[in-house]
Amino acid sequence: MDDATIRFTVDGIEIEAVAGQTVIEACDAAGIYIPRLCHHPDLAPAGQCRVCTCTINGRNGAACVTPAMQGMVVENETKPLNDDRRAIIEMLFVEGNHPCVYCVASGDCELQALGYRLGLDAPKQPYLWPGRPLDTTHPDIILDHDRCILCSRCIRASRMEDGKTVFGFEGRGIAMRLNVDAQGGLGETQMAAIDRAASVCPVACIVIKRDSYKVPNGKRRFDVSPIGSDIEAKRMPRT
């Protein structure tokens, strides 16, 4: 057995990982889908949404930030975990303003798609109705803060991939918001519509103008196949 190979089980299925991989990366490669929202394969993980939380050796931990280790026992697809994940998705729905029916991202939105996958019908929690402004200062991009789920993907992409640091957070707790690197709004930053930061947003917070509705409703990413099915398709059928 070679040293670099790490073996561990996920819901009883044995998978392999290489040193340095996180649980979610190893599972992605093995065709096991762990629900996630803030994680993006091209970005350093941040562990913010907690949707990917699994029970790892008996303790809960976020799969996107947990290094794969020899012999670990991971529970992923269990009812209690999915119930908690659904509860988190619900929290994100009520924290912002999410009128899916007339949202540009509908069908292409990871939050919505996870809601469907996890069986969230209608939120029971009270909506918090935050009053967040729309930033329309950029010629090519709209920043609809109402939709922001504070996943920090744009922050990480802007810093790592674009080398720009256009985005950051401000405030703390329930008052935490996305902030941009200019007093006058996104239009005064170095942001460009082709930036990686613009394309990683899982919801319709960063919206490219004149680009929406190219794919008609009903034919969009998650209209066609549920979120996660691309990963699950990689898995060899079990014998």
Place this chain on the structure above:
Amino acid sequence: MTEGHDEAARQLVAQFGFDRSRLMDIVQGLQRRFGHVSDDAVRSIASALRIHAVEIEDMVSFYAFLDRKPRGRCRIRLSRTPVSMIKGMAAVASAFEAALGISVGETSSDGAFTLEWTSDIGMADQEPAALIDTTVLTALVPDDVPHIVAALRDGRRSAGVGPVLPKAGVRSSLVQPGPLLSGGHDNAAGLQAALCREPVKVIEQITASRLRGRGGAGFPTGLKWRLCRQAVGEEHYVVCNADEGEPGTFKDRLLLSEFPDLVFDGMVIAGYALGSRHGVLYLRGEYAYLLDDLQAVLAKRRQLGRLGVAICGTIGFDFDIRIQLGAGAYICGEESALLESLEGKRGAPRDRPPFPTERGYLGQPTAIDNVETFACVARIMEHGAAWFTASGTAESTGTKLMSVAGDCKRPGVYEVPFGITVNELLDLVGAADAEFVQVGGPSGQPVAPKDFGRRIAYEDLSTGGSTMVFGPQRDVLEIVLQFADFFVDESCGWCTPCRVGTTLLRTGLRKVIAGQASLEDIATMEAVAGTVTRMSRCGLGQSAPNPILGTMRSFPHLYEAKLRADADISGFDLDKALGEAIKVQGRQPVPEEG
């Protein structure tokens, strides 16, 4: 408008060596001088440090004691906690409103005063207490307020407030000393003893004492030190966690004000044992009034050779300590958030692994220990491990400093052996009629009379020391609501379950208190509480639902009594409904090392 900010910012950046990790000191310098960190200042810091303005805004906007917009020249912060409220804070607040002509949360039109609420300021034994700029005033009554405001208006500002009200200074809070707090404490006996041994022998001694961290989580100190010593790094760091943010605790304040050398000895011993040259004491912003005294103690230690080069004549052992002042954020007591804060960032906890012992301050191996833990270390070196294990229980050796406040005759700090029952503690402090005791602060456990026989020890009721006692006349649900407010205010916001969940829990509790909740609402609250406990990233979120879940279990009748009149409570069995959540609650420490 913001004249001079640009220049001042540049000077400060230069003074701190163009070091991005000292951003906290840079912005605090500006806050002290101008009362806020202006846009101009942010721009200047950004260009001088070659970072983006958004990074500075991210950091500054996180801390309660840092402002982006000008507020009053004098800041009056009233501590709002269940204990301050039962001691009459509402009347004191009204008196301030009347004297200043503004409501809490406002700034006077002449820009002279801002009056606001703040979380616990570490004075639970002497409430109602206020923080006026950096001066602490305690045991206030409404009649004091006109004098305070007059003195402040006189231009004597905060420096002059103390003399106006000498009785309102911070009192010593030591009621009952024990082995830890008896005997000499500035003779460096423990330090001398440690320096006579090999560093690894020091760690062996600490391990033999079975000392567990006094900050709440109870991780074995000897093991932490061993892991830290073994970790490879260019430098090793020793950090003393003096954030003391848990409402109701003030024992670290006592140690820092009356036994500082004992604490510093402990840090120097750690430095010796770990092969470290640098110690940092992270002092909560609320304790800024202790800063000058602590600096003086450090200066004296340098003179005496107990700090600096070749400590106590030990060639090759150089160690110094600097003090980092925090800026108002409870979460910065969490060790990894503390490190982020020390590095000049927002206090958001880190993911683990890696643990701080492996990659801590500035990415180097770091041992973070509580103030009391360091004091214990010094005593263990002085008297030996066997002396230490002679008190306490099997899994919790030694004594524990308990901060007790609320409805009791003798609030203050008590040094008691681990294993003492809640009842015994209540007898000591004079609280025969206690109806509700919150052990371990809001993140700890609400304990009802039927459980007063339980023991204070890691194997039963584990605690950092905060103990709030409430008599039969108190409204338990109101107290729980104040704890819920605390967590909403103090959640760092990083992760969804805690950021949103704490707010939803507060909303639910308000509904219960207003008599508008149905049984289903209570079940929903319980479900949210469970999710927050299980899914949150750090100990804050993992324990934020404790007061709610704990009182649902210990005082179900209080919830029942509040149910909407038309609610069907036949077959109501809260205990059963809560089975799952109760299993997971408790101050479950985030996995620390190993």
